[in-house]
Amino acid sequence: MAEKILLKGNEAMVEAAIEAKCRFFAGYPITPQNEVPETMARRMPQVGGTFIQAESELAAINMIFGASAAGARCMTSSSSPGISLKLEGISYIAAAELPCVIANVQRGGPGLGNIRAAQGDYFQAVKGGGHGDYRLIVLAPAGVQELYDLTMKAFDWADLYRNPVLMLGDGLLGQTAEPVVKKKYRPACKLPKKDWALTGCTNRKSNVVKTLMLGSVEALADHNRHLVQKYKKIESELSLVEEYMTDDAELIVSGYGMTARIAKGAVKNARAKGLKVGLIRPISVWPFPTDTFKRAAEKADKFLVVEMSNGQFVEDVKLAIECKKPVEFMGVGGGWYPTPENVLEKIETVLGG
Missing domain, CATH: 3.40.50.970 (Thiamin diphosphate (ThDP)-binding fold, Pyr/PP domains)
Structure with a gap:
């Protein structure tokens, strides 16, 4: 072991x-x-x-x-x-x-x-x-x-x-x-x-590492x-994502990092109550797993984004699903922490509403 x-x-x-x-x-x-x-x-x-x-x-x-x-x-x-x-x-x-x-x-x-x-x-x-x-x-x-x-x-x-x-x-x-x-x-x-x-160039041509490109007009454009x-x-x-119980989900909860971990507990509790809720957790937030969200939007009715901010990650979720489904938000900036209990309460409000 x-x-x-x-x-x-x-x-x-x-x-x-x-x-x-x-x-x-x-x-x-x-x-x-x-x-x-x-x-x-x-x-x-x-x-x-x-x-x-x-x-x-x-x-x-x-x-x-x-x-x-x-x-x-x-x-x-x-x-x-x-x-x-x-x-x-x-x-x-x-x-x-x-x-x-x-x-x-x-x-x-x-x-x-x-x-x-x-x-x-x-x-x-x-x-x-x-x-x-x-x-x-x-x-x-x-x-x-x-x-x-x-x-x-x-x-x-x-x-x-x-x-x-x-x-x-x-x-x-x-x-x-x-x-x-x-x-x-x-x-x-x-x-x-x-x-x-x-690494030294006694047996090869010199390497150059630089970011200043003042030669031709096109030099920096070509580099871009x-x-x-x-x-x-x-x-x-390179697109990394976790999906949890999304196959039949009417509501997709999403977050990243520790917030998503907290939200996953709320999703488990919601399932125990018979609510059809799933979770999408991007592991790479860039590249963003856009295709995963697009597929979920074909079946789910609503999305709920939870994050410890005033709303930033939520914008990428809306862009990924092209605003085809309603996206609710739960978050506060400045050091606020969600709990599984208050995320579950929000889930019940969104589904009830």
Whole structure:
């Protein structure tokens, strides 16, 4: 029987990253993600890696740019306002097509907000919160084991597509402790050679990593066309979703991350009462599992979106089903948590109405 170890979500990310051969981490403390740099500071020297507590979030993300450009598997983490400070660097990293993993353990906002869990960073994550047209692969696990598993895969997908991958969690996931099976790293895909990396050029032509393109008028437009084609490829190959009891559902409940986990409990309770309710939980919120929602809209009568924000994820649900069915919303920003009981109450109201 596989051995299990009790880990917080923040600690599980670290263990998964190290198992996946991440050997460079730069970060800056902010609650509720502080166990990530704290654990990295202890674990990285044990495996011959490098840990740097940077002087700021801006410094940390640019250190990730440098480490990735040199071919290292690297990671940074922060929480909501810290990610905002990293956005310029994230745009540079996406433009330079450098693989890395970035973790956002979300807290309440806007502004400094509070340290309670929230999901107000959805637009920032999936729409490209920095400047220019770019995309991040965005993964939203709903439990500590799934967080561990997806973090290992995140490094592979980052390398495969030469694109940053964002682990989008929240304070609940980061601070929840659950038994985790620590698995041996096995690549999730065939990994390409990093023949673009800046590793010295005594026996080859020089590599250049840059994002400033001031040559011909078409240079940057051509690069954008290339990026768009890459993003289309990612959309066609990487769409992760969980469906639960949706076959005969009259009402589809949807959420992501820990909110979806809470909502799933409400769906189970609704089924016990004889209500025909199902759940769709996107695991990748970009690429968004649009086809899954389209198919569900062909059979279900209504949708209910639950999220710990004033309403961001709900817009992508409406776009996915092309507004063909009514979409109800349940959510508050700033650190509000749903419970299975109040989600069930909302389900009964929607079905009754």
